[in-house]
Amino acid sequence: MAHKPSCCHIEEEKPKAPSCHGDGGHQSHGHHKKRFDVLFWGSLLGVTLLFVLGVFFPNEITAYPWLKTMAHTAHHMVHAMWWGVVIGAIFVGLLSKVPREFIMSMLGKGGTVSGLLRATGAGVLLDLCSHGILMVATKLYERGASAGQVIAFILASPWNSFSLTLVLIGLIGLKWTLAFIVLSMIIALVTGWIFDRLVARKVLPANHNEVSLPDGFQFWQEAKTRMKNTRFNLTFFKEMVISGVKDSKMVVRWLLFGILLAAVLRAVLDPSQFEQFFGPTFIGLIITVFIATVLEVCSEGSTPIAADILTRAKAPGNGFAFLMAGVATDYTEIMILKDTAKSWKLALFLPLITVPQVLLVAWLINIYG
Numbered sequence: 001m002a003h004k005p006s007c008c009h010i011e012e013e014k015p016k017a018p019s020c021h022g023d024g025g026h027q028s029h030g031h032h033k034k035r036f037d038v039l040f041w042g043s044l045l046g047v048t049l050l051f052v053l054g055v056f057f058p059n060e061i062t063a064y065p066w067l068k069t070m071a072h073t074a075h076h077m078v079h080a081m082w083w084g085v086v087i088g089a090i091f092v093g094l095l096s097k098v099p100r101e102f103i104m105s106m107l108g109k110g111g112t113v114s115g116l117l118r119a120t121g122a123g124v125l126l127d128l129c130s131h132g133i134l135m136v137a138t139k140l141y142e143r144g145a146s147a148g149q150v151i152a153f154i155l156a157s158p159w160n161s162f163s164l165t166l167v168l169i170g171l172i173g174l175k176w177t178l179a180f181i182v183l184s185m186i187i188a189l190v191t192g193w194i195f196d197r198l199v200a201r202k203v204l205p206a207n208h209n210e211v212s213l214p215d216g217f218q219f220w221q222e223a224k225t226r227m228k229n230t231r232f233n234l235t236f237f238k239e240m241v242i243s244g245v246k247d248s249k250m251v252v253r254w255l256l257f258g259i260l261l262a263a264v265l266r267a268v269l270d271p272s273q274f275e276q277f278f279g280p281t282f283i284g285l286i287i288t289v290f291i292a293t294v295l296e297v298c299s300e301g302s303t304p305i306a307a308d309i310l311t312r313a314k315a316p317g318n319g320f321a322f323l324m325a326g327v328a329t330d331y332t333e334i335m336i337l338k339d340t341a342k343s344w345k346l347a348l349f350l351p352l353i354t355v356p357q358v359l360l361v362a363w364l365i366n367i368y369g
Contacts, residue, residue: 043256050074050263070263077259085252088135093244095139110146110210111196119149120188123156134333135248138340144210147199147346152192155327155354156185171307180320187324187357194353205343254332265294280315280366285359288318292325302326317365321358328354
């Protein structure tokens with residue numbers, strides 16, 4: 001029996017062209033020719049070799065300190081981030097089954113303070129590492145969230161998760177933890193608001209995936225109808241998993257490249273030499289931001305380092321800057337934003353707008369903290 005179509009009764013959306021995912025976004029009219037993804041497979045091969053060396057041949061590589069450092073780095077980072085990537089892929093798969101109208105209803109209207117507050121709150125409450133957050137953020141953009149909402153979501157998320165909040169409290173105390181969370185949320189809101197204003201003035205590209213809610217859209221009523229009409233069978237979960245894996249490939253390729261780059265940098269630079277430069281001076285602050293940029297440390301790894309800077313270097317502002325700069329200047333994050341939004345300008349505006357705020361807030365913390 002035919003039933004009346006509903007905006008929530010959407011089993012699968014028609015493929016869009018071009019997709020904001022896939023192998024580098026390469027599309028051709030009428031015929032899609034897949035290109036060999038050199039970056040993905042090359043990075044995967046390199047990380048796998050280093051991981052195997054670190055796990056199965058730790059004694060054999062001790063004669064080569066640089067190789068030992070690279071293998072240890074690859075093993076440590078894969079071990080620290082794999083769960084976040086898996087959970088992120090699951091969230092991405094779930095989001096692929098949710099109609100855009102629902103996403104827009106939950107996040108609120110893009111370009112509004114209410115929408116930014118909701119996106120920031122979602123980022124704080126979602127318990128994922130920075131790598132899992134990136135995958136969810138790219139999917140939110142594809143489902144219609146504004147550029148400002150996605151940026152606010154990213155900046156508020158990585159180290160504000162429940163688990164890392166508990167770790168921070170144990171490392172630096174409740175007072176500094178709450179201060180860092182509130183300040184990061186303020187920076188996320190301000191940055192998101194600036195992004196939305198720049199989009200409104202056509203300085204930055206708008207999200208072409210954005211949709212308007214139908215007149216009279218009732219979230220809970222539509223959700224009940226959607227749940228009633230959806231069959232949660234094996235096919236549903238199979239499609240969810242496949243979508244999560246496919247849509248996560250773009251993020252994973254840059255994460256693998258980031259692991260390789262971090263391994264090389266740690267083999268070349270001695271991290272123990274950095275501590276003497278992390279003091280509460282302006283030069284120390286600049287060096288901290290620079291190190292946070294080049295080290296490519298995930299949220300789990302940046303938390304203890306930032307705590308060390310606060311407690312041992314007596315530079316709370318630098319500790320805050322290390323956490324925030326790691327999010328704002330992360331090169332894998334910038335590349336993923338570029339691939340998602342198809343805009344170098346939008347991606348590069350993330351550090352351009354965020355870093356000055358981080359430097360100012362961190363400098364004030366060092367002075368008055």
